[in-house]
Amino acid sequence: MTRRVPHELTCTEMVRLVTEFLEDALPLEDRTRFEQHLVYCKGCAAYVRQMRKTVEASSGLEDTGLSAEAEDELLRAFKGFCK
Amino acid sequence: MIAYKFLAAGRVGPFTGYTWPEREWVDALSAREGAGIHACRIEDLPWWIDHELWRVELSGPVLERETQIEARRGRLAGRVATWDARALAEFGVHGALRARDLAVLALGDAGVRCDDLARARTLLDIRAALEALPALSGVPAEMAAYAREACTRGLDGAAGTATYIAAVAATALRGPSGFAAERAVQSRWIAERCGL
Numbered sequence: 001m002t003r004r005v006p007h008e009l010t011c012t013e014m015v016r017l018v019t020e021f022l023e024d025a026l027p028l029e030d031r032t033r034f035e036q037h038l039v040y041c042k043g044c045a046a047y048v049r050q051m052r053k054t055v056e057a058s059s060g061l062e063d064t065g066l067s068a069e070a071e072d073e074l075l076r077a078f079k080g081f082c083k
Numbered sequence: 084m085i086a087y088k089f090l091a092a093g094r095v096g097p098f099t100g101y102t103w104p105e106r107e108w109v110d111a112l113s114a115r116e117g118a119g120i121h122a123c124r125i126e127d128l129p130w131w132i133d134h135e136l137w138r139v140e141l142s143g144p145v146l147e148r149e150t151q152i153e154a155r156r157g158r159l160a161g162r163v164a165t166w167d168a169r170a171l172a173e174f175g176v177h178g179a180l181r182a183r184d185l186a187v188l189a190l191g192d193a194g195v196r197c198d199d200l201a202r203a204r205t206l207l208d209i210r211a212a213l214e215a216l217p218a219l220s221g222v223p224a225e226m227a228a229y230a231r232e233a234c235t236r237g238l239d240g241a242a243g244t245a246t247y248i249a250a251v252a253a254t255a256l257r258g259p260s261g262f263a264a265e266r267a268v269q270s271r272w273i274a275e276r277c278g279l
Contacts, residue, residue, distance in 0.1 A: 005254055005262050028117040032150065035098050036130055040247035 009037050014044045018051050084141045085160065086122035086152060087279070089133035094159065097133050108142070108158045116146065120157035125279055127151050129250075129269035132174065132243050136166035136277065165277040175242030176206060177272050181249040181265065182226075182233035183209050185256050189226035195219065206234040225255055 009017070009030075014037055020026045021034050038045045066074075090096060094103040103109065111119040122139045123131055130150045138161050141154035183200065190197040200212035213231050229252035236245040246269050253261035273279070 005251055006259065031117060032148070036150070038098070039131060039133075040243040042241055042244065 007033065009033050011037075011041060011044055014041075015047070018048060021048070022051060022055060084145055084154075086124060086139050086141055087128060087163070088122045088137045088139040088157075088159070089128070089131045090135045090137060092134045094135065094137075103137075103159050105159050108156050111155045114155075116153070119146070119153040119155055121151050121153050122157060123151060125274050126267065126270045128273045129246055129266045132171065132246070132273075134168070134171065136163040137161065138163060163277055163279070166273075170276055171242050172240055173276065174269075174273065175237040175240060175245040177269070178242065178246030178249040179206050179209065179230070179233040179237035181268065182230040182245070182252045185249070185252045186213075186223075186226040186230040189223050189256055190216070190219075193219075193221075193223045195223055200230075206237050210234045222255065226252060229255065 014034065017026060017030065017034060021031065024031075026034060038048060090103060094105070095101070096103065109120060120139070120141060122141060124147075127150050128136075137159045139157050140160045141152070142156040143154055146153045183203070187197055187201045190200070195216065197212070197216060199215065200209065203209040203212045210231060213227055213234075216227060219227055229248050233245045233248040233252070236242075236248065250262045250265040250269070253265035255261070257264065
């Protein structure tokens with residue numbers, strides 16, 4: 001949303017922190033700011049709901065194996081995405 | 084100690100998904116700070132609005148933080164009936180009207196005539212008055228944009244967003260202290276509207 005207010009999280013930062021939020025691994029101050037953002041940002045609130053559902057759904061999937069090549073490619077793509 | 088707690092419809096914790104029982108004590112998940120029962124003082128309410136507002140009885144030591152309090156045990160002591168769908172929508176309108184008021188101040192300071200905007204009584208009229216303004220730049224343009232967005236969100240029923248925008252607008256106009264000052268205005272509005 002905006003950087004007018006110091007110390008508030010932007011939507012981009014929310015996306016980067018969502019895994020830690022869902023794993024309850026955020027420091028308390030960051031968790032509080034994350035939750036406050038969800039109150040006023042409907043887009044991020046929907047995103048977190050979707051991520052929660054995705055985690056729930058994928059936890060029931062069987063591991064059918066992934067080649068080392070494919071795993072490397074995925075990790076490279078993910079690292080590039082995070083830059 | 085009696086405090087307040089916002090929950091999603093059906094007594095559901097908005098971040099945990101936990102469905103609160105009525106009047107039964109609930110213990111913290113662990114002794115770790117942050118894992119306790121979170122609640123609001125009246126001044127904290129605007130930060131956490133949701134569909135249902137409950138009085139919550141807290142037990143044991145209570146940690147006080149900037150925008151919330153936390154205890155080891157808590158139980159719902161009764162719903163605040165005056166906070167309903169209508170109050171939530173009105174809170175959003177309040178945010179939009181405040182964003183308009185702040186825009187009027189900024190426009191006046193910049194020498195821009197905005198009588199229609201100042202007089203407008205509905206969010207649709209405010210939006211129409213904003214559209215009729217001359218081309219703006221700098222802070223007046225920013226303030227008009229906040230007012231426009233707050234009206235849109237208020238009309239959509241996104242009260243949390245509309246009131247947040249009002250607080251951001253106050254920051255734009257008055258500096259860093261503006262945000263907390265606007266949240267204080269909003270907490271007084273909730274307290275008066277709900278008879279807290």
